[in-house]
Amino acid sequence: MQQLGVSPIAVTRLAKRYGSVSAVDGISFSVPAASVTGLLGGNGAGKTTTIAMLMGLITPSSGEARILGADMAHQRYQVLHRINFESPYVEMPMRLTVRQNLKVFGRLYGVADLKERIDELAGELALRDFLDRPSGKLSAGQKTRVALAKSLINRPEVLLLDEPTASLDPDTADWVRTHLERYRRERGATILLASHNMPEVERLCDDVVMMKGGIIVDQGAPSELISRYGRETMEDVFLDVARGRRQGEAA
Numbered sequence: 001m002q003q004l005g006v007s008p009i010a011v012t013r014l015a016k017r018y019g020s021v022s023a024v025d026g027i028s029f030s031v032p033a034a035s036v037t038g039l040l041g042g043n044g045a046g047k048t049t050t051i052a053m054l055m056g057l058i059t060p061s062s063g064e065a066r067i068l069g070a071d072m073a074h075q076r077y078q079v080l081h082r083i084n085f086e087s088p089y090v091e092m093p094m095r096l097t098v099r100q101n102l103k104v105f106g107r108l109y110g111v112a113d114l115k116e117r118i119d120e121l122a123g124e125l126a127l128r129d130f131l132d133r134p135s136g137k138l139s140a141g142q143k144t145r146v147a148l149a150k151s152l153i154n155r156p157e158v159l160l161l162d163e164p165t166a167s168l169d170p171d172t173a174d175w176v177r178t179h180l181e182r183y184r185r186e187r188g189a190t191i192l193l194a195s196h197n198m199p200e201v202e203r204l205c206d207d208v209v210m211m212k213g214g215i216i217v218d219q220g221a222p223s224e225l226i227s228r229y230g231r232e233t234m235e236d237v238f239l240d241v242a243r244g245r246r247q248g249e250a251a
């Protein structure tokens, strides 16, 4: 059970240095239960490094990344079965079929009703036509649907998504967003979403954390940020932040 009053995702003075490079430089933010927060920033801002520390895949130089109360650098095994992630940069074993891959991940996450769960996801995410094909022989869009199925296999309470719609056609991307919205609503899941797609951020995110050079340069609800910067869209806000323009300053 989640502790009362503790955000499912909580990052405190988190930092990661690689030699002289500060990939993440002492950031703090939290994601309230059952909400979606977008992690935004240009290339090299520190988003993937932050998510990797939240997954416990990279050890912070200092500070803490907690999920469901567990310090992910030291206590991740307490909560791994309750969380999951999706990234287009993580490939599944290509020779295994989609079904075999989902079985491997399902076992890793300790899913009790695995056969039923795979069947359920195959229906919901339209995987049936290629469930018994090698994962390496799928199109990018099909691979993304499989990656989404993998990330939902254990019905996670917390989902970390690193550009879940990167390199998808607009139709498939819209389809993925609709699924994520539905999953969040039905499961009450807490989601952190790194994205370069501003319409996606406006549609899915309750809150946004904007990073640049490893630090947080602004945060708030998309509508709040748009009005604070005197802009029409998050795309405009993003460009203002990326180009170092102050709120309300003319382009």
Ligand SMILES: Nc1ncnc2c1ncn2[C@@H]1O[C@H](COP(=O)(O)OP(=O)(O)OP(=O)(O)O)[C@@H](O)[C@H]1O
Pocket (backbone or CB within 6 Å): 018, 021, 022, 023, 024, 041, 042, 043, 044, 045, 046, 047, 048, 049, 050
């Ligand atoms: N293993 C590493 N060794 C050295 N520097 C690294 C390493 N990983 C990341 N960095 C550096 O840390 C900074 C942040 O990288 P990160 O991948 O977190 O950014 P990002 O916001 O996810 O960028 P993108 O949008 O391009 O994916 C960059 O300057 C990057 O070059």
